[in-house]
Amino acid sequence: MAICVSHRVKSIKPSPTLTVSALAKKMMSEGIDVINFGVGEPDFNTPDYIKNSAIEAIKDNFTRYTVTSGIPELKQAICDKFKRDNNLDYEPEQILVSPGAKASIINVLMAVCDLRDEIFIPVPYWVSYISQINLVDASPIFLPTNEFNNFRITAEQLQDAIDGSSNPKAIILNTPNNPTGSVYTKKELLAIAEVCLENNILIIADEIYEKLVYDGVEHVSIASLSPEIKEITVVVNGVSKAFAMTGWRVGYAAGPKEIIKKAGLIQGHTTSCVNSIAQKATVTALNDEDGSVEKMRKEFDVRRKYIYKALNEINNVSCVEPKGAFYAMPNISYYIMNNKKGIKNSSQLCEYLLEEYHIAIVAGSAFGVDNYVRFSYANSMDNIIEGVKRFKEALHSLI
Template sequence: MELAQRVQTLTPSSTLAITAKAKDLKKQGFDVIGLGAGEPDFNTPEYIMDGAKQAMNNGLTKYTPAGGIAELKLAIIDKFKQDNGLSYNEKQIIVTNGAKHALYTLFQVILNKEDEVIIPSPYWVSYPEQVKLAEGNPIILPAAETNDFKITPTQLEEAITPKTKAVIINSPSNPTGLMYSKEELAALGEVCLKHNIIIVSDEIYEKLIYTSKEHVSIASISDELYNQTIIINGVSKSHAMTGWRIGYAAGNETIIKAMTNLASHSTSNPTSIAQYGALAAYTKDPGDISLEYKKIFAERLDAFYKLIQDIPGMECIKPEGAFYLFPNAKKAAEMNGFATVDEWVAALLEEEKVALVPGSGFGSPDNVRLSYALSIEELTEAANRIHRFVLNHK
């Protein structure tokens, strides 16, 4: 039986695949350290779970509006005001089944066949696939490692064609952990305004920054960029709620209405109980819970980064946010006699039982992504195993 053409070209998520492989090896009794997970290793805070329990006890387990409950939309509006200096109304907000679903729905409503979306690489693995599912063409724009994996306005301008509909900006970035400054965003924004290109600003890691830099939403820079930008965000990373699947999009009212209409026919609504958990996350927080996470991740980053830097053939730019290292492992792979970094990663998992995500899934085949959403003890052991593997194969 032949499948639809739209799914025949899809590439499975490399992050989910490596995590599943690591879990399978663990079930077989192997001592596996998985560095592939894109989620905090903390449990969801108790006050958020209490909010969900209270909702269940109050019978709030029915259908909700397709675009999310009004209370949560208002809480998101308050969040934008406080954190980003942005003003939205309820008609400019849609709550979705995770930030991934917000992106998927957005591309479905803004793209026609063969419309182009510029995607800087390294990129999050699902961006190109979601564009393809909307019958658009992902245009991969390599960002130089020597420029901290960031594209320049000149690069962006040269990539634009009459078919260009949107560009994706992810800051802080998955997989690199690096961020654009306000000045860099403004310069890219000017190019987008000049060519009337929609800016898709993925800000899911905005709360996890470990330098003196502050997160800047490109929509906050000017009224013109505000009108041109769709912001994607959610509670998964900031509040350790990956499994709850609550994300949201904010921006142009016409686009948000179309997204809401599509969601009404595809998912009905985000899970009611999860929405009330997210509402608690934004309204009942006894303090900024992400500050606690930031402190823990910053300590892990400092320790793990030093250990990875000490491994022969591994070169890494220190990330500024998120919870990933993205070292260049090409020299290590060549030193160990492997033709590609992918082969090196596979051998490392087989021999030392350390699961990394190959950079090829992110459009950067010379790199690997290592999540430091584990304890310092586990990270230290993982780094020691990688170091041993490299030395044993020299």
């Protein structure tokens, strides 16, 4: 008997970033010397003080289901973090702890979206937003940006898109940004938030890379700009990137009580609580920060400076200086338009780079922009130096 799958999953594709990484890892396991620029996770180990607290939690038998929305001490630690870092006052009832920021976002989307609601998405975008929007039967409305405006949308652009839309519901704004490394300024955020206020648009602010900003650039949480803006914003954050805790699966959302409560009900029927041990570890991560986050940020900064310079030194490649996260996204359009290998798009280019030069890079098409590729510089300096060298040789081999 042929079982039909739902309309929901017919258009869903595997996450291209995870696919590239899986392929690179497979090649590595076969003994091929692949340099993996595909991964979106710190290459550092989770700091010891966090691991030790998880070990203690196991020894204390803290191994049972917890309350779905998160243990009270974790929700308090998250409220304290928002106050400390963003000058935001939340009550524990306004916090939902989920298995990763990815889960936080889909819980919120499920809680607010009806059929064909329109969600504004700046392009390039993080790959999962689109699949998640489709999964909740809403529709993405794309707001293109480019390297000349530092990959940032404007308030006017958002207003125009709202004017042309029939069911405007929300915007997902990610700063610091994956894949571009762009960071919105306070002024830009204020202008965007004012448009959202005037048009009754919910802001889903994905701030997962908040701790990774460089050159003195400040991360501003859009929710902190006024009490009225806070009322229409759900802030999403987590410990994956800042604390090198990707595998622990802890993210959180903070926002209006009604949305958080409903998102929590959804989680109660899907994943239930986050792993109890990881919750305890996250309390320690947030409360007892020991300088590891800053150490990792500084190391990322060294690599960022190197890769930005090295990419721009390649003929006919241009790369905007990333100011946050751990990605660089060079423009490679010249090599797509001029090559003797018949390469026609960024994904064919990335296949060529992986097969022939053993470097795993994610095609810009995965993020909605075919003229670019994304490097993650969450990799050792030695690998970055060797990988960019291979990238340069590969591009030159094309013409």
